[in-house]
Amino acid sequence: MQIKTMAEYAANGETPEILFWVGCAGSFDQRAQKITKAFATILDKVGVRFAILGKEESCTGDPARRAGNEFIFQMMAQNNIAVLNGYEVKKIVTACPHCFNTLRNEYPELGGHYEVIHHTTYLQQLIDEGKVRMKEAGAFKGRKITYHDSCYLGRANNIYEAPRKVLEALDAELVEMKRCRSNGLCCGAGGAQMFKEEEKGTTRVNFERGKEAVETGAAVIASNCPFCMTMLTDGVKEQGKEDAVQVLDIAELIAQQIA
Amino acid sequence: MHIIQELLFVIAFGVAVYLFYRKARQIRQNILLGRDVQLNDEPAARWRNLLLLAFGQKKMFRNPLVAVLHFFVYAGFVIINVEILEIILDGILGKHRLFAPLLGGLYPVLIGCFEVLAVLVLAGCAIFLVRRNIVKVKRLNQHELDGWPRSDANYILITEIVLMLLFLTMNTADQALQQHGHEHYINTGAFWVTGPFVSLFSGLSDGTLIAIERTCWWLHILGILAFLNYLPYSKHLHIILTFPNAYYADLRPKGKMENMPAVQKEVQLMLQPELAADAPAGDIPKFGAKDVPDLTWKNLLDAYSCTECGRCTAACPANITGKKLSPRKIMMDTRDRAEAIGEQIAKTGSFTEDGKTLLRDHITEEELRACTSCGACVQECPVSINPLHIIMQLRRHLVMEETSAPQEWNMMFSNIENNMAPWKMSPDDRDKWAVEMNG
Numbered sequence A: 001m002q003i004k005t006m007a008e009y010a011a012n013g014e015t016p017e018i019l020f021w022v023g024c025a026g027s028f029d030q031r032a033q034k035i036t037k038a039f040a041t042i043l044d045k046v047g048v049r050f051a052i053l054g055k056e057e058s059c060t061g062d063p064a065r066r067a068g069n070e071f072i073f074q075m076m077a078q079n080n081i082a083v084l085n086g087y088e089v090k091k092i093v094t095a096c097p098h099c100f101n102t103l104r105n106e107y108p109e110l111g112g113h114y115e116v117i118h119h120t121t122y123l124q125q126l127i128d129e130g131k132v133r134m135k136e137a138g139a140f141k142g143r144k145i146t147y148h149d150s151c152y153l154g155r156a157n158n159i160y161e162a163p164r165k166v167l168e169a170l171d172a173e174l175v176e177m178k179r180c181r182s183n184g185l186c187c188g189a190g191g192a193q194m195f196k197e198e199e200k201g202t203t204r205v206n207f208e209r210g211k212e213a214v215e216t217g218a219a220v221i222a223s224n225c226p227f228c229m230t231m232l233t234d235g236v237k238e239q240g241k242e243d244a245v246q247v248l249d250i251a252e253l254i255a256q257q258i259a
Numbered sequence B: 001m002h003i004i005q006e007l008l009f010v011i012a013f014g015v016a017v018y019l020f021y022r023k024a025r026q027i028r029q030n031i032l033l034g035r036d037v038q039l040n041d042e043p044a045a046r047w048r049n050l051l052l053l054a055f056g057q058k059k060m061f062r063n064p065l066v067a068v069l070h071f072f073v074y075a076g077f078v079i080i081n082v083e084i085l086e087i088i089l090d091g092i093l094g095k096h097r098l099f100a101p102l103l104g105g106l107y108p109v110l111i112g113c114f115e116v117l118a119v120l121v122l123a124g125c126a127i128f129l130v131r132r133n134i135v136k137v138k139r140l141n142q143h144e145l146d147g148w149p150r151s152d153a154n155y156i157l158i159t160e161i162v163l164m165l166l167f168l169t170m171n172t173a174d175q176a177l178q179q180h181g182h183e184h185y186i187n188t189g190a191f192w193v194t195g196p197f198v199s200l201f202s203g204l205s206d207g208t209l210i211a212i213e214r215t216c217w218w219l220h221i222l223g224i225l226a227f228l229n230y231l232p233y234s235k236h237l238h239i240i241l242t243f244p245n246a247y248y249a250d251l252r253p254k255g256k257m258e259n260m261p262a263v264q265k266e267v268q269l270m271l272q273p274e275l276a277a278d279a280p281a282g283d284i285p286k287f288g289a290k291d292v293p294d295l296t297w298k299n300l301l302d303a304y305s306c307t308e309c310g311r312c313t314a315a316c317p318a319n320i321t322g323k324k325l326s327p328r329k330i331m332m333d334t335r336d337r338a339e340a341i342g343e344q345i346a347k348t349g350s351f352t353e354d355g356k357t358l359l360r361d362h363i364t365e366e367e368l369r370a371c372t373s374c375g376a377c378v379q380e381c382p383v384s385i386n387p388l389h390i391i392m393q394l395r396r397h398l399v400m401e402e403t404s405a406p407q408e409w410n411m412m413f414s415n416i417e418n419n420m421a422p423w424k425m426s427p428d429d430r431d432k433w434a435v436e437m438n439g
Helices: A006-011 A023-028 A030-046 A062-067 A070-086 A097-106 A119-128 A161-168 A205-215 A226-238 A250-257 B002-031 B043-055 B058-062 B064-093 B099-103 B106-133 B148-180 B195-201 B206-233 B235-247 B261-271 B273-278 B297-305 B311-315 B327-348 B365-369 B376-380 B387-402 B407-419 B432-438
Strands: A018-021 A050-052 A091-094 A115-118 A144-147 A173-175 A220-223 A246-249
Touching: A006 A050, A018 A030, A023 A030, A023 A226, A023 B432, A030 A119, A030 A226, A030 A246, A030 A250, A030 B432, A062 A070, A062 A097, A062 B387, A062 B407, A070 B261, A070 B387, A070 B407, A091 A097, A091 A119, A097 A115, A115 A119, A119 A161, A119 A250, A144 A161, A161 A173, A161 A250, A205 A226, A220 A226, A220 A250, A226 A246, A246 A250, B002 B064, B002 B206, B002 B297, B002 B327, B043 B058, B043 B235, B058 B064, B064 B106, B064 B148, B064 B206, B099 B106, B106 B148, B148 B195, B148 B206, B148 B235, B206 B235, B235 B297, B261 B273, B297 B327, B297 B387, B311 B327, B311 B376, B327 B387, B365 B387, B376 B387
Parallel strands: A018 A050, A018 A091, A091 A115, A144 A173, A144 A220, A220 A246
Antiparallel strands: none
């Protein structure tokens, strides 16, 4: 596989179909790197001409902004927008709902206007177009999968159905947690909580959510966010179920089962 | 005799309306303490919210059983108040059941409907009292409700029950008098709910019945006028402010944070110093919010619209897991502080520092730092309140005005600034995964 950067495309006078915005977690976090690789594998297999920004990509500024540091956010945002506009980027796909929310909702008023798509929506489109097809005897056929709505895809942007439709393509049995869709319970990482110790309480948010997810009896918890991934993985461990229950990103599930 | 009653009524009515007007004006002033924001765009979407969220109580139906009971109380209370129009006119003109001759056969049907609604209101309020005080539903018994807020809720429910009982008793006595052929009590025929109870009263003398009827009439209308003036001091103000609050609700995607143009400009000048020459020197703006006047007027309208139902807090992941944060408390604190500032202005004519602020004197850093910005509080609120917006503005003040942040956040800030990622990773390794895949 040959993953090319925007700079390489530009040097050849070419334009990719989409820019794959990898995000910091997808780039640096070892677990999230697997999601990144899975999604890149799908794109490559389907033959989508995609680029990454590579070393030119920076944090969108989301955690800084939500912690209250608007200066750092503006620095990141304005730099990123300069880079994106420099390459005349039109369409961005990202596997991180925080990046997705910031790029889609917060960059336009700073001068960054792009079509921004979360990878679960993009996968749904590829499936609908028949470009992504699943294996006949899939490994998840008939198995119980539960889906965790990330706050930044769900409530923040009202995307509840696309990820579920992708999961349906696996022929798995989708079991919902009691708190799902707009009632979904946070994993505990948003609002820059990922980067600090939780405040004092009776339990951790991810333990609460992990418990709820495990109680569905699902063999797989499907997530759409690298931060939820970290939180839920720990939540499942706390339940002592790490051997029985896997936490997998929707891109990983598809990458495993793509025909 | 009649003229005295009419006079007393007009005075009571006038005083009640004047007092309410005065307090309402005070609350309007308090709300306008907030900074200005333009929320008049997209009128079609705003009218839609007003109809669906306020009139239709759409979000209440996330819990259908409670929603139906609440709808009875709401519809009953509003519709029965149509009857108030007649009562007021009767009071002023010294008439009795002014509309009865005008409406003919329709009149007892109309009153019958009001009576059915009155029973539904009564039942609804009784069930709500049970939920609060006997079943002890968690969100209705959390500690931020200790003291006045808990009593306030019970007073409202008890008052509504009493008002409905007065209305029904009044009608019963009225029909008994009709049966006695008392000339002032014109014949309307039996009413649906109270009709069968008239026999209970039929043995009483005209004098006693008139005393009962008049007492109920007076207590009912005085009760309503008193209730009107209780509203502005109570969480029950939501019955009025829900409507403007739905109209002015945030229409942006919930994930979008408010931009700070002053910081945007400053960073722009830093990144492109060549622009600085042309840039006019502006005032040094305040970053974020420390006190009520730093918030928007919509935040303050939110605070006055809050009925302390606690759906936000019940859905808050921080609160569920035992953290101090409660979005409902954020709203209650904001209203309390706005009231305190308003009182000071009413006394002294202007607001001067009183050594207190919304931040710390009401809302602690620990509460603010527990928020995951998940938006569940905003999603749940039936009356279009956004506690998250207040939390984020207070966080901005903490970080940008006081450089007060947990050590881990300061490290995260410096990592982003220096390594373009929240972790201490080399920017050169950002595409390492791709290099690995490229083989």
